[in-house]
Amino acid sequence: MGVLYVMGWVPSDTVARLDNLWAGERMKLEKPVLDPRIVIVDIDGKSLTEFGRFPWSRNVQATLISQLVDHYKVATVGYDISFPEPDTSSGYNVLEKLSQTELKDVPALRQRLQELKPMMDYDGVFAGALQGKPVILGFNLSPDQIKGTLPKPLFSESDLNGRELLAYNAPGFEANVPVLQQAAAGAGSFSVVTDPDGIVRTAYLIQQVGEDYYPSLSLATAALYMKARAIKPYMTETVDQLSQAQRDSGGFDALTILLPGNIQRLIPVGEAMSTFVQYHGIGGPQGGSFRYVSAADVMTGRAPAALLKDTVALIGTTAPGLVDLRATPVNPEYPGVEIHANLIKSILDNKFTQRPDWASPAEALTILLVGLVLSFTLSALSPLRAIALGVVVLAAAVGANYYMYTQLNLIFNLAMLVIVIVSVFVVNVAWGYFFEVRKGAALVSRFGEYVAPELVAEMAEDPEKYNMDGESRELTVMFVDVRGFTTISEGLTPKQLREYINLYLTAMSEDIRSSHQGTLDKYIGDAVMAFWGAPVSFNDHASRGVATSLLMQASARRLNQDFIARGWPELKIGIGLNSGLMHVGDMGSNIRRAYTVMGDAVNLGSRLEGITKVYGVGIAVGEMTRAAAPEFAYRELDLVRVKGKNEPVAIFEPVGLVQDVDEATKRELDRWQQALVAVRAQRWEVAETVLDELRALAPERGLYQLYVERLAYYRAHPPGEDWDGVTTFETK
Structure with missing residues (x-):
């Protein structure tokens, strides 16, 4: 069964989850080392306190960019944020409309507005700060909308000479307003790949929109930092050496980055131009390989200059409420911006973990050999020696797997091999199997009448957790x-x-x-x-x-x-x-x-x-x-x-749901809250006026009639100044 699983003929979600669990633990075993080349500029709680709630107006973003590039001399800036809507927070549009309507007879107003326009056009201010600077904006792939302007593509289908490049093809996007995208040095997608269990393990380095191909935020930022001249798909094998399956899929298994001096940097990619994310540490200001600097400290000049000079500065957020946290193998609440930082580190180091084409046959052969050797050997050993051998073989399997990951950058699955080792050992000592089966059956019997069948199935997979x-x-x-x-x-x-x-x-x-x-x-x-x-x-x-x-x-x-x-x-x-x-x-x-x-x-x-x-x-x-x-x-x-x-x-x-409530209902809820506040403040006339409006809107709502009757009672029997607005129920 183990051989059939690793060859992909018999799937198992449980074994896959165990492999994913080990992959996360394997990454956490590596001690994180701070990378001085990459710094995360964090829109944190302190930044929101000093500069107001997010999203900030574009003139604040302009200050941030100017400080980073002009003052701190960072080499490249990557924005884990997009700007799909124009910024009208300055109020210029309202004033301009007034000058054309109600105040059109005030020529001084129009003249003054023209003078103030360069200052009040926040998009223009931000675009001016971006112009000529090494800044990569972010954009988001979307299934149901097209908004903003995409950057210049890396290449198009017509550049592939008739070959097919199988990349994720997004039906839509949420990009940046044109004036910002035209001023920036480029843009990249910050969309991440979420596995069915909600974990981010891989990332697309290239995505397709229509007939054009665009880089991820990490690839675009790293390429700008390395002063790359071009990025193209690449075949590490010649066409004659490709298998039929590889030919059918286009044959592209790498990206080539052309650097100054005609130096080529190859990035191996897997299915749909994806790569494994190699996480370093558990993430965050205290648990990763990247230094965090508060955006507030950057804009006020408090940040140490040596910390930022000549670095890649990624702008993102860890502030509570802005919800840019992702579930990853190393941390269920991992800063999303740090995913891009890990990918940039891998690109700069030219160090990518990959699963070789021959991994499944190698795993199948290992399982077969280990299973046969243990089956014949354990039965001939005493219980103590059998336990010792089982522990040694298990430790050797884990150690070899960890060595290949850390030293050779090769990913091999381990769960099925461990399962085979443990299963052979358990069968040889003849205990546990029937016990576990009975425990699972007992769990199904005990909880089956209370919970949904799919929950019982989940509980049966790990009955120890439930009683x-x-x-x-x-x-x-x-x-x-x-x-x-x-x-x-x-x-x-x-x-x-x-x-x-x-x-x-x-x-x-x-x-x-x-x-x-x-x-x-x-x-x-x-x-x-x-x-x-x-x-x-x-x-x-x-x-x-x-x-x-x-x-x-x-x-x-x-x-x-x-x-x-x-x-x-x-x-x-x-x-x-x-x-x-x-x-x-x-x-x-x-x-x-x-x-x-x-x-x-x-x-x-x-x-x-x-x-x-x-x-x-x-x-x-x-x-x-x-x-x-x-x-x-x-x-x-x-x-x-x-x-x-x-x-x-x-x-x-x-x-x-908040997003499903229409505007009429929202207005009704607001008016009702006003009525409730008036009742508790004993402002009976105000409350009565609002309630009359609400009864006209929704005469069938008994709640409004109830409060009308209460108002009549309170007027006849004033509750007193110390009334707390509480209704007491004496019966159940």
Whole structure:
């Protein structure tokens, strides 16, 4: 089986993940050494504090470039940032429009604007700073838009003499505004290649857009630094020596960089003109091979001059909130700009790790020989000597693999060889195999009724991580209930009621388990209880819960259409959602037990489900859920003190994903928030005016009518100056 896997005939995601894990550990074993040629100019928290929030206006970027090139004498600048939109932050466009409309009779204004235009045209200021300077801008490949101007391509299909170069062909791009691109020395794509598991292991050095080929940001920056005259695809073998498969793929397996003095630098590339990223250290200011300098220190002249002179300066960001962090084999939160720095280092050092064409046959032969030798040898040895031999062979395999990587720059997979060594050893000592199988089967049996099948399969691959023991975790819990179920049950025959409730529970359960991989806790009559974050841990458990609640309301509306068509009562559901620290595990009595959650956060979730009826909404979530799922837009409902809790909590109704909310809804949410602020400030007239507007916009929304009634009560019974704006619920 091992031979079949390494030859590519029998795939295995598990083995591939193990190989990827070892590849990351192998890189982390190398001690990082600071490279003085490459410096990262970091738009960090300090820079944002001194120069304002990002994105900065282009005149600030002009200052940064002028300081780097003119003052600090850097050799090359690479921007891990693009500028696809014009910069209108100076207000010049508004003033110019006024001078042509309302203030057109003020000739002095037009004259003064013409005088100020060179200063207020921030794109022009930035372009002036870029002109004649060794600056490479960044651009992003896009699947669905064409924006900005691309740089001059490295070459086109017509330059390949009829051959086909298989590179990633992007349908679109988000490049830089023309005035900036024309002023810059060039541009390169900062798009990265993300593997199916979300990890960046390889990078495209060349990408195609239409019939033209463009460099990556790292390749373009390194080429400018080395004063390269041209970059072309290259065949390391002659056409006659190529296999048929190589001929079919064009035969290009390298890039050649033509340097001054007709020196050629070859860069080996793999599929789609890609190369492995060789990471040095875990990244960041304290864990990599590259020095970080705050952009604020550069612009104010505080940075040491010797640190930047004659270097490649890569401009990027590690500031919290700007989200330029990537998952890599060495660090799940790796600065994106440092990926380009590692690639530039490899180009400058002319040192690339690569997987040779003969790697798979060599791995297959090694597995076959080691497996046969161990199979015959271990059975003839005593247990102690068998253990010693297994350890020695395993250590030799790991050591040889590490040596070939660090000294010969060759990548060989190791996981299958290790699996074969361990498997042969385990089989010879005759233990573990059936134990592991039974453990996986037991896990499937125990959790199968709670979680989606794909989660059970994932858990079965590593059953040691999962059990039903009690523990405390940050989770999100959901309670769902049918409105007016007693009336519904009275209006249906027993058979109809069974079908009604079965259709409803099936739809809700599928939304919970299949769509967002929640854990289905229990049915309580017509009610449903579920939670996210256990047994499989999700960092985005709150987001999954909110997304599921919106999906369930949509499913309920779809079901309701079917029910009404059948002449059945209307279906409406209320959903309460809350996040927080909960106790989760196998709980119950000696007679019956269940995998469930308990705690104050769970109780609040239950209360929120009941509260939806008061506010006339379908979903109510707690403030911790809202904070943990910021990608959704919310309507704040109230500050409440539920029964059993002394501290008030804010409750919200999720409206949808922020990017999906239309402008009309956004305006309605803003006006509603104004009304809520006015109520809490006891400005009854203001609140009433806004509420009247909102009721005219959405007369069906019961929330607005509720607050109108409250206003009438507060006016008749003023709550007093010490009122905290909290609504107290004395019942569940």
